Amino acid sequence: MDLDLIRELVVKNDSKIVLLVIDGLGGLPTEETGRTELEAANTRHLDRLAADGICGLTVPVGPGITPGSGPGHLALFGYDPIKYQVGRGVLEALGIDFDLRHGDVAARGNFCTVDKDGLVTDRRAGRISTETSAALCRDLRGITLPSVDLFVEPVREHRFLLVLRGDALAEGVSDTDPQRLGVPPLPAEPERPEAKETVRLVNEFVGQARERLDGKHPANMLLLRGLSKWPQLPQMAEVFGLRAAAIAVYPMYRGLAKLVGMTVLPTGARPEDQVATLKENWDKFDFFFVHYKTTDSRGEDGNFDAKVAALEEVDTIVPAIRGLGPDVFMVGGDHSTPALLAGHSWHPVPFVLYSRWCRRDRAEMFDENQCALGGLGVFPATAALPLALANARRLTKFGA
Amino acid sequence: MDLDLIRELVVKNDSKIVLLVIDGLGGLPTEETGRTELEAANTRHLDRLAADGICGLTVPVGPGITPGSGPGHLALFGYDPIKYQVGRGVLEALGIDFDLRHGDVAARGNFCTVDKDGLVTDRRAGRISTETSAALCRDLRGITLPSVDLFVEPVREHRFLLVLRGDALAEGVSDTDPQRLGVPPLPAEPERPEAKETVRLVNEFVGQARERLDGKHPANMLLLRGLSKWPQLPQMAEVFGLRAAAIAVYPMYRGLAKLVGMTVLPTGARPEDQVATLKENWDKFDFFFVHYKTTDSRGEDGNFDAKVAALEEVDTIVPAIRGLGPDVFMVGGDHSTPALLAGHSWHPVPFVLYSRWCRRDRAEMFDENQCALGGLGVFPATAALPLALANARRLTKFGA
Numbered sequence: 001m002d003l004d005l006i007r008e009l010v011v012k013n014d015s016k017i018v019l020l021v022i023d024g025l026g027g028l029p030t031e032e033t034g035r036t037e038l039e040a041a042n043t044r045h046l047d048r049l050a051a052d053g054i055c056g057l058t059v060p061v062g063p064g065i066t067p068g069s070g071p072g073h074l075a076l077f078g079y080d081p082i083k084y085q086v087g088r089g090v091l092e093a094l095g096i097d098f099d100l101r102h103g104d105v106a107a108r109g110n111f112c113t114v115d116k117d118g119l120v121t122d123r124r125a126g127r128i129s130t131e132t133s134a135a136l137c138r139d140l141r142g143i144t145l146p147s148v149d150l151f152v153e154p155v156r157e158h159r160f161l162l163v164l165r166g167d168a169l170a171e172g173v174s175d176t177d178p179q180r181l182g183v184p185p186l187p188a189e190p191e192r193p194e195a196k197e198t199v200r201l202v203n204e205f206v207g208q209a210r211e212r213l214d215g216k217h218p219a220n221m222l223l224l225r226g227l228s229k230w231p232q233l234p235q236m237a238e239v240f241g242l243r244a245a246a247i248a249v250y251p252m253y254r255g256l257a258k259l260v261g262m263t264v265l266p267t268g269a270r271p272e273d274q275v276a277t278l279k280e281n282w283d284k285f286d287f288f289f290v291h292y293k294t295t296d297s298r299g300e301d302g303n304f305d306a307k308v309a310a311l312e313e314v315d316t317i318v319p320a321i322r323g324l325g326p327d328v329f330m331v332g333g334d335h336s337t338p339a340l341l342a343g344h345s346w347h348p349v350p351f352v353l354y355s356r357w358c359r360r361d362r363a364e365m366f367d368e369n370q371c372a373l374g375g376l377g378v379f380p381a382t383a384a385l386p387l388a389l390a391n392a393r394r395l396t397k398f399g400a
Numbered sequence: 401m402d403l404d405l406i407r408e409l410v411v412k413n414d415s416k417i418v419l420l421v422i423d424g425l426g427g428l429p430t431e432e433t434g435r436t437e438l439e440a441a442n443t444r445h446l447d448r449l450a451a452d453g454i455c456g457l458t459v460p461v462g463p464g465i466t467p468g469s470g471p472g473h474l475a476l477f478g479y480d481p482i483k484y485q486v487g488r489g490v491l492e493a494l495g496i497d498f499d500l501r502h503g504d505v506a507a508r509g510n511f512c513t514v515d516k517d518g519l520v521t522d523r524r525a526g527r528i529s530t531e532t533s534a535a536l537c538r539d540l541r542g543i544t545l546p547s548v549d550l551f552v553e554p555v556r557e558h559r560f561l562l563v564l565r566g567d568a569l570a571e572g573v574s575d576t577d578p579q580r581l582g583v584p585p586l587p588a589e590p591e592r593p594e595a596k597e598t599v600r601l602v603n604e605f606v607g608q609a610r611e612r613l614d615g616k617h618p619a620n621m622l623l624l625r626g627l628s629k630w631p632q633l634p635q636m637a638e639v640f641g642l643r644a645a646a647i648a649v650y651p652m653y654r655g656l657a658k659l660v661g662m663t664v665l666p667t668g669a670r671p672e673d674q675v676a677t678l679k680e681n682w683d684k685f686d687f688f689f690v691h692y693k694t695t696d697s698r699g700e701d702g703n704f705d706a707k708v709a710a711l712e713e714v715d716t717i718v719p720a721i722r723g724l725g726p727d728v729f730m731v732g733g734d735h736s737t738p739a740l741l742a743g744h745s746w747h748p749v750p751f752v753l754y755s756r757w758c759r760r761d762r763a764e765m766f767d768e769n770q771c772a773l774g775g776l777g778v779f780p781a782t783a784a785l786p787l788a789l790a791n792a793r794r795l796t797k798f799g800a
Binding site for chain 2: 028029034036057061062063064065066067068069070071072081082085086088091092108226338340341344345346347348368369372373377378
C-alpha cells in the first residue's frame, strides 16, 4: 500500500482503533486430530468476534516468506517490510530494551571460537552461558575508542549487543561474520564512502577485543553482524494521523512500536494488566497496539497443548476490550508459529476486523480454515491498517 | 515476488519438488450441465491430492490477461512474466525446436499478399499450406547477406522462422508488419543506436526476399515481427538454488525450460513415459517440471469431451508421482483453455500444493469452484515457486 496515498486521504475524528497482535498466531494441524492449535482451542470470544466481523488470512511479507518479528509487526502497522528494513543490530538493541538513540550504530555480536591460526571453528563459542557472556561483555567495556562511547551488553548465551555512540557515525559497515567455519573473521569494510571512519572504529574495537579475549577459549573471538542505525520510518502520527500507543510486555515489541512513533505505555505483565492499561489510557490515544507473546513462545517450544492454553488465555481478554467499545477492533498475528515446526513459518495468519461497517462474512469461528473463507480473502498484512482507517471513517474519497 | 529477496533466503537441502503443469487446465461450464471440464471429468487422484493438499486459483499474468504459453510458464517457474518478456521470434524458434544460440536474432515471419502497388491485402497470404510455405522457405535460404548466416524455417501455414546468426547482431529492430491492410510493409527501423547494422541486414534480407517472392501470389511478400535474442533470465540454479529438470514432449515447453536453466531430459511421448523418465532421474535433480499438453490442444479444438478425456488421462499418472514421495508436489496450469472459447483465456487456474507442511484446507475436489475456496485463495502464479521452496524448507527467515 502506498503510504503517500494514505497520507493524502487521512482525516481525523474521535474513533478508537485496537489492534490485538497474538504473536505467532497461525498453526498447523496435528496428524492425529487434523486440528490446528486455534481449532483445538476453546476460544469462544474470538469465535464470536469472527462471527460478528470480517475475516481473512494475512500474508506478512510475501508468499512462502517466513518473517522475523520485525517485518511481521511492521506489516501489521501498515509498513511494507521489504521497503522498510530494520537492521539486526537495531533489532538486537530493541530486544533488550537498550536505550538506542538516533545516530548510534548497533551491531549484533556473537562470541565465537578461533583456532591458533585465527580460523573460526565455532561461530557460537559452544553457546556459552549468558553469565559467562555477561562477564566478557563487562571486560570489553574497558576498550576505549577515540571520540565515541561504547556499550557492550549481553543478550543471551553467545549473543551480545555492541553500540557505538558518537557524532559522525555512518551506516554501511559490512559484517565481520564470515558465516562459515575454517576461515578468519572478516575485516569490516565500508559499503559506502561515508562509512570509512566508522569502519576504522569498528576494526579498532575488534582488534582490541581480540587481545582481551585471547585465552578465553571457547569465547576467544567475536563476530559482528547487521551494523545499523535507528531507521527513519514515517511516523504513525504523520502518515496515518493517529495518536498511537503500544501496550506490550516484551522489549522487542515496545521497540518496534517506538520505531513507528508509538507511545510505549508502562504496563503489568499479565493480559488483564494490559487491559487495565488500555482502559486507563482510552481517552488519550486513537490507536492501541496490544501485544500477546505466549502463543509464539509455546509454538517455538513445539508445545501444541501449551500453545492451545495460551490461545485460551488471550481469548479471555477479548470481552473486556470489546466492552470499551472500540470503533474498530482487529485481531491478527505477525506470523504463524506452528508447534509442529517449533518456529516461525510462512503460513498466512488468521485475521478478523470488527466494526459497525465491516460487512460481516460467513466465517463463524476464528481459525485458519474459516478465515480462509472470510470476506477479506488472503491479503497482504500491510492492508490491515488502511482497512482499519476506512472502518474508523478516517479516510476520505480518492478522486472525484 | 522479488527474486533478489528469494535469492538471499534460499538454502539447499535434499528435498524434491515436482511441478506438474496441465496445459490449459482451467475451463468453463457448459450451459446444459453447469459443469466445467474438470468438474465433468473423473479425476479421482487429483481430487485426492486436493483433499490432502492446499488449493487455490493462480492468476498467470494479471486480472483479465490471457497469457500465451511463454508468460504462463515463466510465471509458474517464479518469474514475473511482465518483467521477463521473451520475444516472439525466440518463442517461434523454441516452438519448432530450432537450436537457437546466444547472439542469434530470431523473428516470427508471415508470408503475406501485396497488390501491384506493394500494399498489403492479406497479412496471412490466404493461409497457404505448410508445404507451400516450406518450399518458399527453401528458396529464401538462397539469400546471402554479408557476414551473417541465415536460417529460414517453416512453422505452420503462412508462419515461418527467420534467424540471423553473426557476431555483432543487436536487438532493437522494429517490426515490418504494419498490422493493417492497404499500406506497404514497414521498413525495419533501429529502436536503439546499436541496432543500426542489424536493421540494415534485415532490410537487405526483406529486399532480396521481395524479389524472390515476386509472382508467387498469394505469398508474394513477407512480414517480420518480434525480432529478438535469447533473453538473459536469472537461472533457476542461481536464484532458487535448484537443480531443475524438464520432462516435456513439445519443443515450446522444453525451450521455455531451457531459458531458465533447466536440464531438458529426453523422454517418451506418453504420460507413463514421462513418469518413467522422472523415476530414472529422481536422484539427480531437486526440481522437476512435468508438462502435459493434450488438455490445451483439445481445449483449443473446442472439444469439451476430448478435454475431459485428456484430464482423465493425466489423472492416471498422479499416483505414480506421489509414489516417488516428493516433499512438495504441485499441480497447476499455465492458463485456462476453456473448450467453450476454443482458445486460451484469462480465467484463474486451479492449483494444488501438497507437502507435509502445506496446511490442508477444506477443498475436497480439484476443480475451479473448490480451488476458489482453497486456503491459498486467488493468487499470482509467480507465488507458486516461493511457496514450494518454503514447503520444502528451502527458505530461511526474513529479518530478525
